[in-house]
Amino acid sequence: MRTPAELTTAFRSLGLKVTPQRQLLFRLLHDNTSHPTAEALFEVASAQMPGISLRTVYQTLTDLAGMGELQSFAFGGGAIRFDPNVGPHHHQVCVSCDEIADVYVDGVDQLNVSLRNESEAHSFAVASTDIVFRGRCVRCAHTV
């Protein structure tokens, strides 16, 4: 995701308005590596701007995702996670505390893929690859 200043320009040039609510969310999302849910962002935003509505948070997240400034993922067990890191990367998810961290993986495009039904091999046009490593984070590894 671009900086709040850049997003301000981008929004205006699209005929979209830059409201205080949106500016706050730009700030909260910039460099945010926590992969927050809409509700989680709403909690943080509410502390700084009492009265902001959850509906507006959802609205702005949807707008940003539509502009390609955010990715969204549906990991199991709950709400969609938003990610301002739109570069190529993958994720490790703690099965205990649901913490999500970015990981960078080499050789993804060189993975050797095969199907049981060979007739379908190579007929699927891969546009993107998402890898999720599940396990226990450092903190949860102790408290098993």
Add this chain to the structure above:
Amino acid sequence: MRTPAELTTAFRSLGLKVTPQRQLLFRLLHDNTSHPTAEALFEVASAQMPGISLRTVYQTLTDLAGMGELQSFAFGGGAIRFDPNVGPHHHQVCVSCDEIADVYVDGVDQLNVSLRNESEAHSFAVASTDIVFRGRCVRCAHTV
């Protein structure tokens, strides 16, 4: 997932009962490669057993998953998918029609993973790796 006959034995030995509803679902899931949702299974089951309830389908799927006979995945955009193929494999998902197919990938355990924050490297204990290839299936590639 094991065969209906084997599941019958397994259920009884756990003190669980083998009802007609469960037998039907055992049959519908055995060798099923469509990664169905609970609702999709309910539709098919209803055709063969009018009156079966959606609640029972959910219940049985949850039981089977708890026994390790099924996997479940939350791909984006909708309901959870169930998978009787519990061996090591991955998935390709059509972004157009949501069709899901099994794929087998070599070298997953040899992927070279790195984190931006080197202090956390290797501190995450990976228990499983899920890879999702997104793109267009053969059928949808034509009708773009």
Add this chain to the structure above:
DNA sequence: ACCTTATTTGCATCTCATGCGAACTGCCAA
């Protein structure tokens, strides 16, 4: 055949997300 215990089923409830429209406000133009 009986009886205990698990199961089925319908309905209520819950979470997450989106539809909707009245009130509001950014921001451009005059």
Add this chain to the structure above:
DNA sequence: TTGGCAGTTCGCATGAGATGCAAATAAGGT
């Protein structure tokens, strides 16, 4: 600076997916 259009906010209604609950039912050991 001010007026006004168009985009936005926000609360409430609605929807999808999934689970909680308990009365009625049925499996299966005895």
